Amino acid sequence: MPARTETPAATLVANMVAAVEDRTAELGRPAAIIAVAQAHGLPARTVERWAGRAICVQTAPVPPGLLICQPCGRQMILLHDSDGSLAYLCAPACGRAPMPAAVIRDEVAAAILRRVPHLVPKRQRDRAADYATGAIQRVRVGITGLTIDWRESLLPVVAPRISMAQRLTRATECAHDGQHGRAIDLLRTGLAYVDPHHGPARDGASAQAGALLARLLLADGDVHTALLWATWAHQSLRQLQPHRTAVETRTALHVLAAAQHRTNRLADATTSYMDLIGLHTDAEGPTARATLTAHAALADVLANAGNCDQAQRLLVRTITIYSRSYPDGPSRAAVTQMRTALHRIRATCVAHHPHHQATRAP
Template sequence: MAQRLNHARACADHGDRARAIEVLHTGLLLTGPTDDTLALDVATANAAALLAEFTVANDDLATALPWAGWAYRSLRRLRGATSPEARAALKCLATAQRRSGNLAAAAHCYSELTHHHSAAEGPRSLPTLATQATLALVLYQDGHCKRARQLLDRTAADHRAAHPGHRDGPRLRHELARMRASCVDQGHDHPAGTDDPSTDLPKPLTDRSSPT
């Protein structure tokens, strides 16, 4: 499986993603991503994760979703939830859920990924804040505009404090302004201070061991 995984990566690097997908599918032919049985080795789990990544890129979400979920569960058991491999698989799963329109499931994945990034790299690391910002966007897409605005406001403030001058800072503030303008245009009757942290949000992230 490790050789097949390397061959698939080489095919993709040379622009032949279809061949890479075929190589991975063949290697995983006897594996059922909807089964309770998880991968016994890291190479097999990584092959499933790469298959999910390539099929997401092809917008084949029906294929990507089960493989991304199976890869994440397998890598979480084999490597630990905060390992780079498990976090990459969870990000792929979150992306597939979001593109499929499963916004509640996507929000759960992004929330879990935020905690894992925080545990591995710190609550104000760029991966943590980027994932937290994406979670805010997904919450907004799913109609939870008050929670989304509060979360993105806090994320933008943490980003500005920890990474002054970073290129993503203006984009975060632009997205927050867009959310506010959209709420005004739609006549939402949010109370004053909507963008302030409130008790209905998770507590600000602090350095702690992984719970996603």
């Protein structure tokens, strides 16, 4: 496998992108871009463009995140050279030359067609590398060849060529239409190269996809896997979003709190719902529907933790505020659900804690 002569421009781009990735965990992505740009005397827009082009999802010859430099163990990123050609290089560069992207793509495609040809639709044989995440865990790129770590079992690969943003849109539409299985397959294909145990998402669409996948897995009863993806998605969005009250971050926190509740991590769920209430309050106000709904969810967690007196008082207050703030018909269903939850909490409390003082219904 021929190597490309390393250019100063390629090394500079690789190291800038690596620096952004390193600082993102500490500062969040927008601040990391600014810090790296200032440290090297470069415009922030230039560094942001390099980082965005290096982490190319839609046009990558090989699914992103799949390639590892064998000599140094770092992940390889896609570089756009000045002549328009594509090459892969580890970041920060360990001294090796960039590797032609087309050569790596062709070798991965050939390996897929040799070992798991049934994974690739007949009309997609010329794009077999796009389906690599279904069968390959990692590709270790050596100086003269590739070492492939194969998965023990195949993963479904749905629409591998579309960008993560498009994938997220399609999965959201499928989920809305009740096609949960299709939505989960779409998301898992896009996230197949991600290890949620290690490192945040590199882009907002991937993080939002993780949150949606967690929500769908919760609905399917796979609560522990849902908690893993929800944690990763929320941590990622906290770093990527410039505003702490961004809708995407709050949505991910809501999914995380629900997953913590379902897995009986009640102390964590209490903290998450309290944080969510604070964010909703700052963003939309104390009587916003989202804020009051989070109050009701917190009451349920408190009740499950044995704090039924506190839960009942919180839920009574929430029902009263909700009824006064939203007296119209469409809000009656929410109030009815809260009252049902209150009766359930009260009945459980009477059965298990008869010494607790009764809380008057609103």
